[in-house]
Amino acid sequence: MGFAITLLTVLAAVCVVASFVTQGQSYEWYQQVYSEGTARLIVGLGLDHAFRSWWIIALTAFLCGNLLLCNLTRLRPLVARTRAEADPASALHGPADVFGSGIADPLPVFEKLRLPKPKASQVEGQKVLFSGKNRLGLWGPWVCHLGILLLIVGFTLGQMLHREYTVYGVIGDTKPIGDTGYYLTIDDFQVKLRDDDTVEQYVADVTVQRAPQGSTTVPDSKSATVSVNHPAGLYGFKVYQNSTGYAARITVEEDGTPLQTGVVCAGEGVEIADAPGLTVYLNAFYPDFYLQPGVGPTTLSGRMNNPAYLYSITYQDSMVGMNYWLPTDDPITVNDYVITFSEPQSYTLLQIKTDRFQSLALLGGLVTMVGLILAFYLLPVKVWAVESEDGTWTVYGRSRKGGALFREAFEEALQSQTKGETL
Amino acid sequence: MTLPLENILFYGVLCLYFLAMILYFLFVALKKEALGKGAIWVQILGLVLHTAAIVLRGIVAGRLPLTNQYEFATAFAWGLCLVSLVFILRFNFPILGAFAAPITFLIIGYAALQSKEIRALMPALQSNWLGFHVSTAIIAYGAFGVSFVLGIIFLLREKMKASGFLDQHIPTREKLDMLSYRSVALGLLFLTFTIVTGAIWAERAWGSYWSWDPKETWSLVTWLVYAAYLHLRIRRGWQGRSAAIFAVVGFVCVIFTYIGVNTLLPGVHSYK
Numbered sequence: 001m002g003f004a005i006t007l008l009t010v011l012a013a014v015c016v017v018a019s020f021v022t023q024g025q026s027y028e029w030y031q032q033v034y035s036e037g038t039a040r041l042i043v044g045l046g047l048d049h050a051f052r053s054w055w056i057i058a059l060t061a062f063l064c065g066n067l068l069l070c071n072l073t074r075l076r077p078l079v080a081r082t083r084a085e086a087d088p089a090s091a092l093h094g095p096a097d098v099f100g101s102g103i104a105d106p107l108p109v110f111e112k113l114r115l116p117k118p119k120a121s122q123v124e125g126q127k128v129l130f131s132g133k134n135r136l137g138l139w140g141p142w143v144c145h146l147g148i149l150l151l152i153v154g155f156t157l158g159q160m161l162h163r164e165y166t167v168y169g170v171i172g173d174t175k176p177i178g179d180t181g182y183y184l185t186i187d188d189f190q191v192k193l194r195d196d197d198t199v200e201q202y203v204a205d206v207t208v209q210r211a212p213q214g215s216t217t218v219p220d221s222k223s224a225t226v227s228v229n230h231p232a233g234l235y236g237f238k239v240y241q242n243s244t245g246y247a248a249r250i251t252v253e254e255d256g257t258p259l260q261t262g263v264v265c266a267g268e269g270v271e272i273a274d275a276p277g278l279t280v281y282l283n284a285f286y287p288d289f290y291l292q293p294g295v296g297p298t299t300l301s302g303r304m305n306n307p308a309y310l311y312s313i314t315y316q317d318s319m320v321g322m323n324y325w326l327p328t329d330d331p332i333t334v335n336d337y338v339i340t341f342s343e344p345q346s347y348t349l350l351q352i353k354t355d356r357f358q359s360l361a362l363l364g365g366l367v368t369m370v371g372l373i374l375a376f377y378l379l380p381v382k383v384w385a386v387e388s389e390d391g392t393w394t395v396y397g398r399s400r401k402g403g404a405l406f407r408e409a410f411e412e413a414l415q416s417q418t419k420g421e422t423l
Numbered sequence: 424m425t426l427p428l429e430n431i432l433f434y435g436v437l438c439l440y441f442l443a444m445i446l447y448f449l450f451v452a453l454k455k456e457a458l459g460k461g462a463i464w465v466q467i468l469g470l471v472l473h474t475a476a477i478v479l480r481g482i483v484a485g486r487l488p489l490t491n492q493y494e495f496a497t498a499f500a501w502g503l504c505l506v507s508l509v510f511i512l513r514f515n516f517p518i519l520g521a522f523a524a525p526i527t528f529l530i531i532g533y534a535a536l537q538s539k540e541i542r543a544l545m546p547a548l549q550s551n552w553l554g555f556h557v558s559t560a561i562i563a564y565g566a567f568g569v570s571f572v573l574g575i576i577f578l579l580r581e582k583m584k585a586s587g588f589l590d591q592h593i594p595t596r597e598k599l600d601m602l603s604y605r606s607v608a609l610g611l612l613f614l615t616f617t618i619v620t621g622a623i624w625a626e627r628a629w630g631s632y633w634s635w636d637p638k639e640t641w642s643l644v645t646w647l648v649y650a651a652y653l654h655l656r657i658r659r660g661w662q663g664r665s666a667a668i669f670a671v672v673g674f675v676c677v678i679f680t681y682i683g684v685n686t687l688l689p690g691v692h693s694y695k
């Protein structure tokens with residue numbers, strides 16, 4: 001038990017320390033934020049990725065080993081104790097927390113303690129009334145420990161074996177889901193705004209298929225609608241509506257002939273194939289553009305009231321233009337190329353995951369809760385009465401976990417049978 | 424949008440909780456039973472109005488009013504007020520109020536400093552799981568608050584000189600320890616509900632049920648501290664004083680998880 005307490009306390013302490021260190025940064029970052037020495041300490045101890053460090057894994061493994069061992073060694077004694085808990089003979093030989101003697105009629109004591117009707121038996125020549133309740137509660141800690149084990153195993157396996165992909169794009173895009181051989185099509189994407197312009201929901205209709213569109217095999221596909229808080233499961237992938245941003249079409253023409261046209265997401269650029277060396281970036285997009293004096297560009301709302309594009313253009317690796325562009329402006333020209341932006345829209349970023357062990361972790365959580373309910377709210381109680389030679393009874397009570405509260409309730413129950421003398 | 428009626432109710436509750444606290448103090452100082460009874464009635468009235476204020480806000484907002492700092496702070500105070508009242512009435516223990524009422528008052532005071540504006544929810548917060556998550560947290564925090572108070576009373580009782588009044592109104596150390604155990608048990612069970620429902624919500628909203636966000640990490644720390652408390656109690660001779668100290672430390676973790684994490688540590692709980 002001492003070891004378990006030490007483990008729990010050390011794990012808590014380690015989590016406290018780790019929570020004060022921003023996770024997953026570079027050595028240089030820590031050096032800048034803290035001092036040279038602290039940065040060395042953080043990286044040396046693995047505090048930069050504390051929750052995947054060898055020592056937290058070792059501590060957790062110890063905890064699991066301890067829990068497993070504890071549950072294994074306690075199984076047989078627990079079965080024996082559960083049996084003994086319903087056995088008048090072992091009650092008679094075991095200790096009592098409280099008793100009262102000289103009682104004429106013990107039955108009301110059982111009733112007051114809300115115990116089932118006691119069973120009468122002869123034990124070693126004595127007449128005994130026995131009743132008990134909540135034996136199942138004995139299993140509470142065992143079930144709780146089992147739940148924690150399942151939870152840790154499910155979580156760890158999930159961390160090790162889950163797969164996670166990101167797909168982003170605009171309506172109509174079909175993109176591969178990593179290297180899985182599956183493809184995802186964004187059939188529709190809506191950003192639903194309320195009257196006050198706040199976002200009510202992000203809703204994407206998606207289709208996952210086994211073969212890419214356009215392939216000769218007929219795609220086997222499944223579709224679903226996903227929104228924030230409403231992921232969908234398709235072919236074992238769980239698809240989450242994760243984020244969003246703006247996108248727009250970039251068109252590049254030369255002498256009135258379109259060279260290239262395509263949709264890019266804000267923050268991305270496109271190399272123009274027919275214009276070697278020319279790359280056009282859509283740095284940001286403002287749907288309701290407003291150039292606030294002293295502050296800079298901003299958007300007044302999420303509605304497309306006054307769209308503006310912040311672009312930059314490089315030609316043969318040097319910057320040749322960077323500015324805002326509004327559809328009312330003249331087209332952007334670089335050498336003989338004419339560049340325009342159009343069709344502003346929102347893109348969706350979908351997160352796609354497979355984690356077969358998630359349900360194991362959830363099961364662990366549920367089992368832990370059941371264990372806690374058993375441990376805390378089914379406190380085993382047993383009460384037995386032994387008839388004395390003068391015809392009165394001595395009533396005994398035992399509840400290992402009931403403590404002072406059980407004794408108080410027992411004594412109250414005895415009060416009505418006052419002749420009693422209590423321990 | 425702010426609600427004038429809710430505002431009136433809220434400040435009424437603030438005054439009643441303050442009054443209850445003063446009455447509890449006077450009850451202990453002057454040793455007058457009537458003051459203890461009066462304090463309990465004022466606390467009950469405060470709780471009724473507080474419930475009305477929360478329900479009113481929920482009706483107007485059209486959702487469970489448990490989603491921002493103000494709403495959670497006022498609900499936290501409500502939970503502590505409720506759980507402490509249950510312990511006071513069930514175990515005939517008005518002195519508990521003298522310790523729990525100031526904490527309730529501090530928390531509702533903290534709520535008073537927050538913006539009471541009712542805002543529409545961002546998509547990540549529109550979830551029934553969030554409702555379960557926060558409502559179970561309120562009970563857990565309330566129960567831990569009571570165990571903290573019991574821990575303090577336990578530690579003080581060791582130093583107190585025997586007096587008829589105190590002996591009559593403060594349970595024996597053994598019973599105090601037992602009551603503290605019952606409240607930690609309630610708290611730990613509900614904290615486990617909170618963590619599990621929070622994990623389910625996080626998975627649906629962010630695609631990951633556990634990401635070691637500081638708030639998550641600190642709720643785990645709290646959980647571990649109370650688990651250690653339970654095991655300490657099972658060890659012979661470790662009940663009582665050490666358990667009381669753990670109950671106090673546990674609540675410090677609760678408060679840090681609630682306020683410290685938001686203000687002192689970097690978090691990722693936002694939709695983007």
Ligand code: HEM
Pocket residue numbers: 001004007008063066067070138140141144145148372375376650653654657
């Ligand atoms: C996160 C870890 C753990 C949690 C949440 C936990 C939870 C619990 C709970 C709720 C109880 C019941 C306490 C009561 O009813 O008062 C308990 C009892 C117990 N735990 Fe743990 N436990 C954990 C780890 C461990 C470990 C690592 C051991 C290793 C030996 C252990 C050994 C025991 C024992 C021997 C009991 C007493 C059972 C009894 O009285 O029937 N626990 N635990």
